[in-house]
Amino acid sequence: MSKRSTPTEGNGVPPAAGQSPATELQRSEFVVRKERLYGWLIASCAVLTILVTVGIIAALSGKAIVFWTEISPVTFFTGTEWSPIINNAYGVLPLVSGTLIVTLCSALIALPIGLAAAIYLSEYASERARSVLKPALEILAGVPTVIYGYMALVYITPLFQGVLPLSVQLVPPSIPLVPEFTLTVPALQTFNVLSASIVVGIMIIPMVSSISEDALRAVPDSLRQAGYGLGSTKFDVSTKIVVPAATSGIVASYVLAISRAIGETMAVTMAMGMSPQMPHFPNVLDNLAVSSQTITAAMVQIAGADSLGHGPTYEAMFALGLTLFCITLSMNMMAELIRRHFREVYE
Amino acid sequence: MSEHERTQTQPSTVDAESTVGEDEQSTGARTVIEARDVSVYYGQEQALQDVDLEIPRRQVTAIIGPSGCGKSTFLRCINRMNDLVDAARVDGRLRFDGTDVYGPEVDPVALRRRVGMVFQHPNPFPKSIYDNVAYGLRIHGRTDELDERVERALQRAALFEEVSDQLEKSALALSGGQQQRLCIARCLAVDPEIILMDEPASALDPVATSKIEDLIESLAEEYTVIIVTHNMQQAARISDQTAVFLTGGELAEYDDTDTIFEDPDSQRVEDYITGKFG
Ligand SMILES: Nc1ncnc2c1ncn2[C@@H]1O[C@H](COP(=O)(O)OP(=O)(O)O)[C@@H](O)[C@H]1O
Ligand SMILES: [Mg+2]
Numbered sequence: 001m002s003k004r005s006t007p008t009e010g011n012g013v014p015p016a017a018g019q020s021p022a023t024e025l026q027r028s029e030f031v032v033r034k035e036r037l038y039g040w041l042i043a044s045c046a047v048l049t050i051l052v053t054v055g056i057i058a059a060l061s062g063k064a065i066v067f068w069t070e071i072s073p074v075t076f077f078t079g080t081e082w083s084p085i086i087n088n089a090y091g092v093l094p095l096v097s098g099t100l101i102v103t104l105c106s107a108l109i110a111l112p113i114g115l116a117a118a119i120y121l122s123e124y125a126s127e128r129a130r131s132v133l134k135p136a137l138e139i140l141a142g143v144p145t146v147i148y149g150y151m152a153l154v155y156i157t158p159l160f161q162g163v164l165p166l167s168v169q170l171v172p173p174s175i176p177l178v179p180e181f182t183l184t185v186p187a188l189q190t191f192n193v194l195s196a197s198i199v200v201g202i203m204i205i206p207m208v209s210s211i212s213e214d215a216l217r218a219v220p221d222s223l224r225q226a227g228y229g230l231g232s233t234k235f236d237v238s239t240k241i242v243v244p245a246a247t248s249g250i251v252a253s254y255v256l257a258i259s260r261a262i263g264e265t266m267a268v269t270m271a272m273g274m275s276p277q278m279p280h281f282p283n284v285l286d287n288l289a290v291s292s293q294t295i296t297a298a299m300v301q302i303a304g305a306d307s308l309g310h311g312p313t314y315e316a317m318f319a320l321g322l323t324l325f326c327i328t329l330s331m332n333m334m335a336e337l338i339r340r341h342f343r344e345v346y347e
Numbered sequence: 348m349s350e351h352e353r354t355q356t357q358p359s360t361v362d363a364e365s366t367v368g369e370d371e372q373s374t375g376a377r378t379v380i381e382a383r384d385v386s387v388y389y390g391q392e393q394a395l396q397d398v399d400l401e402i403p404r405r406q407v408t409a410i411i412g413p414s415g416c417g418k419s420t421f422l423r424c425i426n427r428m429n430d431l432v433d434a435a436r437v438d439g440r441l442r443f444d445g446t447d448v449y450g451p452e453v454d455p456v457a458l459r460r461r462v463g464m465v466f467q468h469p470n471p472f473p474k475s476i477y478d479n480v481a482y483g484l485r486i487h488g489r490t491d492e493l494d495e496r497v498e499r500a501l502q503r504a505a506l507f508e509e510v511s512d513q514l515e516k517s518a519l520a521l522s523g524g525q526q527q528r529l530c531i532a533r534c535l536a537v538d539p540e541i542i543l544m545d546e547p548a549s550a551l552d553p554v555a556t557s558k559i560e561d562l563i564e565s566l567a568e569e570y571t572v573i574i575v576t577h578n579m580q581q582a583a584r585i586s587d588q589t590a591v592f593l594t595g596g597e598l599a600e601y602d603d604t605d606t607i608f609e610d611p612d613s614q615r616v617e618d619y620i621t622g623k624f625g
Contacts, residue, residue, distance in 0.1 A: 223470055223472060223473075225428070225466060225470065226470045226472065226533075227472075228431060228459065229426065229428065229463065230460070230482065230483040230534065231456055231457065231458075231461075231487065232456070240482070240485075244472075244474065245472070245473050
């Protein structure tokens with residue numbers, strides 16, 4: 001900004017110009033000053049956001065380091081039990097696992113549905129359908145997360161409890177020689193990972209679909225024309241031309257949505273309770289049926305306890321915050337790498 | 348759906364092809380596109396007025412005229428790309444190999460596999476050179492001998508020599524002229540019978556343009572080429588027939604290219620060709 005405007009400013013303000021009206025090749029001093037002021041204002045806003053980010057990292061790290069002098073980082077990062085208040089156990093792995101399981105399951109729901117919705121809105125929907133659906137999605141995005149948590153607890157969990165547990169025989173017993181294989185879906189606890197994942201998934205669909213839709217609509221129409229000219233169906237054009245051409249935008253929407261899922265607190269606390277769990281093997285479905293705890297939910301729990309203000313339990317909150325921050329940061333960096341890769345391929 | 352469609356339209360193709368084979372000499376059967384009273388409306392506005400035209404097989408037919416006179420509109424009637432424009436409505440009859448293109452049994456998707464199109468601005472997909480050419484074959488499920496088909500298409504588009512060692516590179520890294528020949532290769536890969544070209548060289552420099560012109564002349568040995576051009580010298584150089592559209596969307600004259608450029612019937616066409624207007 002400053003580089004481009006410097007020469008004009010230098011010439012635009014001759015010392016003697018004073019109040020005399022600007023000649024054709026000059027601008028009045030007032031205009032130049034105003035311009036410079038706007039530049040400063042905009043720059044200071046940018047600086048402010050950077051300062052806030054740096055401030056957050058500094059605040060987190062300060063207390064987190066205090067925590068790690070009391071509890072060794074090795075214990076923190078490799079411990080398999082999180083029970084700060086009762087057992088003085090500060091192993092973060094169960095919380096990381098809870099966070100990752102909820103994030104993975106909600107992403108499995110939201111990424112395909114969100115992308116399909118984006119394709120529909122951008123490629124298939126008539127103007128009228130769009131004018132109804134876009135605002136509807138925005139309303140979905142605006143629902144307070146506590147309401148999603150409530151929905152999970154009061155409606156979704158009972159709904160699944162009605163049909164579960166369930167045993168499905170995948171290989172019919174009539175087939176000889178093949179060993180019998182039965183898929184067993186366990187009964188749900190009152191607080192469970194499944195309903196938390198579903199509501200978090202629903203919560204992040206609008207983010208995926210609206211950002212992906214922007215990316216899809218930005219694909220030049222000439223590519224669609226080329227596709228139709230070759231005898232493509234609408235589905236071919238949408239999935240084999242438009243979606244690949246919009247990959248970097250779609251990846252961006254996925255990353256933002258996943259970051260949101262990782263950071264989600266209220267709905268997961270309400271829907272899946274507060275019992276940290278290490279992952280269950282080999283019955284992976286058990287992971288969904290039980291109550292668990294995410295990093296964010298553990299932080300809320302500590303913040304609500306009476307140990308506030310001192311001691312390792314309190315400082316653990318900052319170590320957790322920093323861990324969470326590092327997870328989202330590495331997500332974003334990974335996404336940036338993916339985007340660069342596609343940019344190299346496509347541009 | 349498309350498979351079903353192909354089985355529907357194929358018999359008529361085979362019939363038409365064999366009749367053509369028999370009496371290639373007789374002029375009537377050489378017509379591949381026959382337009383009768385074709386009118387096109389965009390909403391209330393008429394873009395083409397009662398166009399009557401017969402386009403012969405395996406020749407280059409040029410369509411010239413001032414801008415906005417409906418050249419692109421006519422071209423897009425032939426492969427039903429106008430279907431994609433909500434406001435567009437087509438009247439009259441347009442036959443391809445004797446089949447009414449707008450008839451109820453014709454699926455535009457299947458039609459466009461036999462009537463390829465090259466656009467004014469090169470529009471390669473943001474994929475590798477190879478994937479661009481293979482795209483049409485893949486969506487039509489013709490993936491046997493894919494490498495050979497891709498190579499052959501690139502060769503017929505006179506591009507293979509230049510790109511043979513960089514097939515995995517992005518198509519967007521090519522020059523404008525190369526991109527346009529890639530688009531032609533992409534179109535040839537699916538073996539269309541007709542190739543529609545809408546001002547294919549207007550965005551290119553003179554050297555690239557002359558390469559495209561040479562290519563078009565060689566394509567006419569195997570394909571029917573219908574080319575819209577802004578450039579009258581280009582039409583005179585490469586085409587066998589020329590149709591002159593004039594403002595308002597009427598077909599002013601249609602004849603052998605030599606006749607159009609040396610001895611046109613109407614004064615208006617002569618004025619247009621000698622540059623008095625348009
Ligand atoms: N998609 C469209 N919607 C409305 N009018 C159109 C559309 N495409 C073309 N037209 C109109 O139809 C007329 C012919 O256009 P076109 O066929 O593109 O002309 P040319 O290719 O000869 O320059 C023009 O008046 C143009 O404004
Ligand atoms: Mg045009």
